[in-house]
Amino acid sequence: MEARDLLTQWWRPALAAVLVVLALGFRLVREDLGLPPNLEIVTAATFAAALLLRHPVALAVPLVATVGSDVLMGNTSIALFTWSAWAVIGVAAFAVRRLGDRHRFLTALGFGVGSSVWFFLWTNAGVWFFARGVYYPAGLDGLMASYVAGLPFFRTMLVGNLVLVPAAAALVSIVERLEQHARLAQVPAVAPSH
Numbered sequence: 001m002e003a004r005d006l007l008t009q010w011w012r013p014a015l016a017a018v019l020v021v022l023a024l025g026f027r028l029v030r031e032d033l034g035l036p037p038n039l040e041i042v043t044a045a046t047f048a049a050a051l052l053l054r055h056p057v058a059l060a061v062p063l064v065a066t067v068g069s070d071v072l073m074g075n076t077s078i079a080l081f082t083w084s085a086w087a088v089i090g091v092a093a094f095a096v097r098r099l100g101d102r103h104r105f106l107t108a109l110g111f112g113v114g115s116s117v118w119f120f121l122w123t124n125a126g127v128w129f130f131a132r133g134v135y136y137p138a139g140l141d142g143l144m145a146s147y148v149a150g151l152p153f154f155r156t157m158l159v160g161n162l163v164l165v166p167a168a169a170a171l172v173s174i175v176e177r178l179e180q181h182a183r184l185a186q187v188p189a190v191a192p193s194h
Contacts, residue, residue, distance in 0.1 A: 012052045015175065019045035019168075020065050027069035038153040039160045042066055043089060043115045047108060048168035050093035052175065058094055062086035081126025088122075089115045108169035112161030120154040121147075 023045040030039060042065045049061040066086045070076050092115065099107045128136050128146035136142035 009179075012175070013057075015171075016045075016049040016052050016058070016061065019048055020061055023061075023065035024069045027065065028072060036152075036156045038157040040157065041160075041164055042086065043112060043119075043157075043161050044164035044168035046086075046090055046093045047096075047111055047165050048172055050090075050097040051104075051169070051172040054097055056094065058097075059087075059090045062090040062093075078123060078126040078130055081123050081129075085119045085122045088118060092118075104169045104173065105166050108166040109162065112165035113158065115165075116154065116158040116161050119157065120150060124150040 019041075023040070023042045026041050031037075042062050045065060046058075046062045050058040052058075063083065063086055067083060070079060070082070093111065096107050096111055124146045125143065127150070128143045131146070132138040132142050136145050
């Protein structure tokens with residue numbers, strides 16, 4: 001999508017911005033709501049924004065949501081790993097946006113699983129890297145211990161993404177159908193010729 005298209009179809013960037021605000025806000029209040037750690041909507045917002053915008057600006061979605069909320073929460077102990085994990089998820093969402101509508105929900109499921117696995121492997125490696133010799137042994141056994149300790153967080157993220165990313169795909173499909181309906185409503189009826 002060209003930048004001028006984003007301006008003429010203003011509802012798409014507006015919806016993407018709402019999703020970013022929701023993802024950022026959810027990260028800030030999740031704990032206060034008593035919800036489990038690593039239940040997040042950033043992955044779903046990232047997927048939806050990539051499909052809605054179809055523009056490289058969508059790459060900023062996961063970083064705006066996570067960097068913004070991490071700065072507000074003071075949650076930056078492994079920022080290099082978490083932010084780079086989200087950056088990769090943003091690139092992956094932008095890459096899979098090209099898959100056809102027929103495969104959108106399968107793509108959403110695969111993206112949810114792949115994003116969860118990637119985030120788990122990369123950020124738990126970061127936890128081990130910064131805590132090796134303190135909380136975890138410095139070798140491979142320490143890395144494995146970090147992965148084992150992170151399994152409950154992984155499970156929550158995975159289950160959440162198996163629901164929320166397909167829901168994001170459904171949201172995009174609804175937007176596209178509404179747009180199609182609006183275009184059809186604007187086409188003047190052709191009078192039959194006699």
